[in-house]
Amino acid sequence: MEIKIQNLTKVFTNKKMTETVAVDHLDVTIPSGKLIGLLGPSGCGKSTTLYMISGLLKPTDGKIFFGDEDVTNVPPEDRGIGLVFQNYALYPHMTVQQNILFPLENLKVPRPEAMERAQKIADLVGIGELMNRKPVQLSGGQQQRVAIARALVKEPRVLLLDEPLSNLDARLRLQTREEIRRIQRETGITTIFVTHDQEEAMSISDEIILMDFGVMKQKGAPQEVYDNPTNLFSARFLGTPPINIFNGEISAGKIKLGKSNLGTTDVKSQNVVIGIRPEGFKVDPKGPLKVEVEFVETIGRDTTLLIIDPTDPTKRFRGIIDADYKVVAGDTIQLSVKPHKMFIFDPETGEKL
Amino acid sequence: MLEDKSNIKAWLYLAPALILLTIFIFYPIINALFLVILSDYNYLQGTWQGFTLTDNFVYVFRNQNFIQALTNTMLITFVSVPVSVTLSLFVSVWLNSVAKSKGFFQTIFFLPYVTNAIAIGMAFAFLFNRNFGLINTILGWVGLNPVNWVGLGATWGNAMFSLLVYVVWGSLAFKIMVFLSGLQNIDKQYYDAARVDSTKKGRIFRRITVPLLSPMIFYITITSFIGAFKAYTEVIGMFGERLGPPGNDKALITVVALVYDALDRSGVPGALSEAAATAIVLFAITLIFTLINTRISKNRVHYAGGAK
Amino acid sequence: MAAQVQNLYGNEKQLRRQFILRQTYVFTMLIIFSIIVIIPFYWMILTAFKTEAQVFTSPPILWLTELNFSNFGAAMNAAPFLRYMGNTVVVSFFSTIGTVITTIFAAFAFARLNFTGRDAIFMLLISTMMIPGEIFVITNFLTVVEFGWIKDQTYTTALLAMTIPFMTSIFYIFFLRQSFRQIPNELYYAAKVDGTSDFKYLRRVMIPIAMPTIITITILNAMGTWNAYIWPRLVTQRQEFGLVSNGLRNAFNDLAGVVAYNEQMAAALLVTFPLLVVFLLLKKYIIRGVSRSGIKG
CATH class of the missing domain: 3.40.50.300 (P-loop containing nucleotide triphosphate hydrolases)
Structure with missing residues (x-):
């Protein structure tokens, strides 16, 4: 029916x-x-x-x-x-x-x-x-x-x-x-x-x-x-842990979080809200995001990192990475972002851009 | 659907009760207000001599028995209510703390509730009999002289004392049961906490039990006041329609008795209006004391938590 | 501090002794109180089995070695107590049935149905609960006269006068409504989804669930009739239509002279006995119901 x-x-x-x-x-x-x-x-x-x-x-x-x-x-x-x-x-x-x-x-x-x-x-x-x-x-x-x-x-x-x-x-x-x-x-x-x-x-x-x-x-x-x-x-x-939300901007086709360039887009230049799923981060020595890890929790095959937000040191966000990477609290690491795990939203309407 | 008003259906369900209540409660209230403003209402002929606001009340106050009735009613109320509330509070606390035989005691304490007021009133009258009653026998055991409580020529004071014993005895059962169920609803953790703090028993009673039970104590006090103002059947039970010991008729008359007294004279012009006025005076007294009660207990009743 | 801790947990023997002491105290108080409660009953029963000579012995005899049953026969001769009891049972039966039915319907409407003015009417009912019954009695007496139930009274009209005015009760409506409202709304929704009519829902779901309260109402109402004195006295025109309380009072409403206390107490016991039996049989419902009826809200 x-x-x-x-x-x-x-x-x-x-x-x-x-x-x-x-x-x-x-x-x-x-x-x-x-x-x-x-x-x-x-x-x-x-x-x-x-x-x-x-x-x-x-x-x-x-x-x-x-x-x-x-x-x-x-x-x-x-x-x-x-x-x-x-x-x-x-x-x-x-x-x-x-x-x-x-x-x-x-x-x-x-x-x-x-x-x-x-x-x-x-x-x-x-x-x-x-x-x-x-x-x-x-x-x-x-x-x-x-x-x-x-x-x-x-x-x-x-x-x-x-x-x-x-x-x-x-x-x-x-x-x-x-x-x-x-x-x-x-x-x-x-x-x-x-x-x-x-x-x-x-x-x-x-x-x-x-x-x-x-x-x-x-x-x-x-x-x-x-x-x-x-x-x-x-x-x-949807999602546990929930998606990470950042205030970022689009500048000349680039998705920028602070000074870091997270990828490219065809959205016109403006302030945006960037959402990145915790599993959307990758440890990558050449990655654009240089961050400090505050806390590390390894459960089974995944490691959850509590990371200090580089644009606002009072905030934290979560990343889930493969347990193969050995990270300890206090480390500074480089991260890159998987493009399909990152979404850009209009800060006013909340609609996806 | 759910929010739809089912007016017709609801009124059908209400109809039996509402019809009866209209005839036997609502109409009588209005009619009492009407009767009380009629002057010299002759019920048999359906005639009256104009209207009056005060005359019928004046008749009530001028009634030779009114002062006696009011005194008795007040005395019964202000002695029996505090005594029975306090006593039943203690008994229910004991009952709640006893480890065994709770059900047995509960059954015994409930007995006065399931008796016929006339029958047990007669038993009390005989208990207080001067020569053959148990009370004087017990007084004799401790070396006191027999007292003429309820017999021929008994004084008002003696008769009133006997009546009060009966009234208190009869009103304990209900209160004990209500308090007991209130006590059983009090969370045990308050008592555990008090024990951990080494609180003394008397202090636990004053500082925990009574405050937590206070909404119930308040409710019981109010309803007992309302009930005690209507004392009448107890007097009949002990002393019969004479309302006093032989030779001292009407010594224990109450305000309600005045209503029925007037009602018994319903054929006499003005009697019904006097009955209505008396009943309204009774209501006014009840109302005033309920309001005073509410005012006094406002700051002393703890509604949060505790007795649910 | 150390002493306190020991007091609480350490010295078990001392705690045990305290407990036993306290229980003994409480038990003693309860027994003394029980005796006070029992005395009038004991006195009634004792006197009912005494001979006239034993009654008028001073100091009174407190224990009988031989029971004398003749007082009951004498009491029955003094007044038709069986008849009074029969009247009381009949009045009690009809007024209780009427009360239970009207109460269930009204409580259902207030608890479950949605209609204009529901809260206003309910408040109106509640507000009359404080008004003393004497205010109603005056007019109700005139009303039953008007209905022709007093003049040339027959047994039927006497029964009508004693039952009809008491076939509903605001307090019981209030009491049952409280019970009905404790039934979760979802039960009603579930029944509605299944196409259950309101009447069927009342009959099959609400009444069974609220049965303890309904039984309590039944018992309290019936006991109330057994105690009724004033109204029956007012509306019965012939002694033989009266209820037990009236019969008892009339039979021994001596104006002077000596009362046959043994017969009086035998009659009182006859009247009290059925109530006590009902109480002991239905103790559970009565005690629970009465306890709950005193709890507001």
């Missing part, structure tokens, strides 16, 4: 009649059968967007299509969606089985068929053995699976997940995200999954949609967005 969002806008008005634009003229198409990560910092409008797709919130403006069907004014129960909440929202007084059966009751599915479907979906998510437990008797990860099973049992056209992993501890989170990936592949349901964790989104999404202040900043396959951020926000939001 392809989901088309046109000009979607949500304005909240509080009691004092102040308006907050949560989602601002969002236009996006979500391809059928894919797992899409809706990613952004908290308050960026991603959950609001999800709730509007679910029908729980009514858009102030704009339209939502499921395939060719305009569902903008269709109530949530008629949209054929499954929704999983951050806190799972399991009915505490019902067993796992009763929880999973609950949506089918509303659809008036005959009891034997409902039981069969519940068991099948429980087996799919790996909780087939726990049908008679109450939610409190389950671990966080198991509760999460019950919530997914309950959302999937009615065979929705779209599966929506609101921060589904944020209540789990680190290990379970890794495990569960693989699990979500697997379930999505096996069912082939178009899935939208909201998160503020870029690593989580990048690891399992077919595509990510990056949002900030209610506006879509970039959309694409995770690696593609990482490799080609179209704006400063995208560049900064």
Whole structure:
């Protein structure tokens, strides 16, 4: 089921009649059968967007299509969606089985068929053995699976997940995200999954949609967005450790950071923001950047360097280099920059130049 | 959808409660305000002689029993509330600190809450019986002479003392349970911290327990005041409709009793208005003391943390 | 400093002794207090089983070696207590059912539904909680007269007069609303996505989750009826329509002369006994409910 969002806008008005634009003229198409990560910092409008797709919130403006069907004014129960909440929202007084059966009751599915479907979906998510437990008797990860099973049992056209992993501890989170990936592949349901964790989104999404202040900043396959951020926000939001940001300038086709010449470009001469990924540095005796290393941390095959910014000695930036280079704190080294790991942005608009 | 107002549906759900509340709460409030401004309202004939702002209140104050009723009500309130709040605070702290049999004691202390006020009032009356009661027997053990607490010709003071014992006894259960649940909500780490600092037990009680429990103490004090101002059934339980020991009728009359007294005379012109005026006076007293209470405790109640 | 450290961690024996001393003190205080609480009950039960001669013995007999059951029969003869109890059970049953239903619906509307004036109406209800009931009683008495429930009273109209005015309670609405509001919103959203109607959500999710509170309300309301005295006295036109408190008071509202204390206490015990049994059976709900009902917010 392809989901088309046109000009979607949500304005909240509080009691004092102040308006907050949560989602601002969002236009996006979500391809059928894919797992899409809706990613952004908290308050960026991603959950609001999800709730509007679910029908729980009514858009102030704009339209939502499921395939060719305009569902903008269709109530949530008629949209054929499954929704999983951050806190799972399991009915505490019902067993796992009763929880999973609950949506089918509303659809008036005959009891034997409902039981069969519940068991099948429980087996799919790996909780087939726990049908008679109450939610409190389950671990966080198991509760999460019950919530997914309950959302999937009615065979929705779209599966929506609101921060589904944020209540789990680190290990379970890794495990569960693989699990979500697997379930999505096996069912082939178009899935939208909201998160503020870029690593989580990048690891399992077919595509990510990056949002900030209610506006879509970039959309694409995770690696593609990482490799080609179209704006400063995208560049900064993706990647750990985060991208290094410098104030530089373009002068006669040269990218200059302080006095160092980092490369060439056809952008016209102006002040710019230069973003360089930590892995974009290379130790190179002929490199243009002469810097002092303050701190060295070697983990496995990589060495992370905390380097004093040559243009501003109060600032530090990070570089990740091959562990083969032996560098110790206090060393002065020469660095060159990999051109495809360096991006130039307009300091005013943040757009990539 | 979620933000949509479901007005019609909501009113349907509210309707049963709202209809009843309108008839039996809201309308009576307005009607009481109306009754109190009618002059010589004759309920049987539905007639009255014009309007008045003060007359009905004057009747209340001129009622020969009013001063007695007000004195009794105030005395009951200002003795029973502080005594029962303090006592129940201590008992609940003991109860909370006892290592074993907590449930057993809790059950016993709760018993006074689940009794019939009339039945247990009668039991108290007999406890205080001059010749055959337990109280005088106990006094005898320590060499004191028997006192005529509630019998024929008992003094107002003796009867009032007996009544107060009953009122305090009856009001402890609820407070103990509420304080206990408040104490159980206090984070143990405050006590651990205090112990590490070698704080003495009495100091822990004054400086940690009471402040952390203060929102609850405040709430209980306010509701107890409101409740105690309405004392009446306790008097009936111990002394019957006579409202005092035999030979000293109405010695323990209370403000609420005056309302029902007037209501019992509902056929007499002006009686209903007097009842309404009395009830309004009672409300005014309650309101004033609630406000004073709120004012006093404003600086002493600690809302942050502690008792959740 | 060293002494303090030792006091805290070092001398275990001393700590242990302190603990035992303190527990003994607390235990003693609690036992003394328990005796004070128990005495009126003991006195009631003791007297109920005494013969008339034993009652009027001075100093009083504090322990019976032989129980005398005849007082209960005598009390039953003095007044129809079974009838009063029956009336109380019936009134209690109907007013409680009515209260629970109206309370659940109203609390649901306040806790879950979104409608114009919700907060204003709720504040209005809360603000009436401080007004003494006597203000309502005056007009309510006139109202039940107006409804024809007083004149030529039949058992039915007497029951109507005793139950209808008490079929809802602002305090219980407030109390249940608090419980309802603790249910996470997401449960409601999840139910909405699955096409659950509001009524079904109330029935299948909110009521079961808030059941402990609803049980508490049921018990408190029923116990309230068992204690009711003033209103039934006001609206019942015939003694046999009265409730237990009225029956008890009327039967022993002597004006002069000697009270048959043994019969009076037997009657009091008859009236108290069912309450005590209910309490001991439902102790858990009652204690928890009452404790929580005193916690604001």
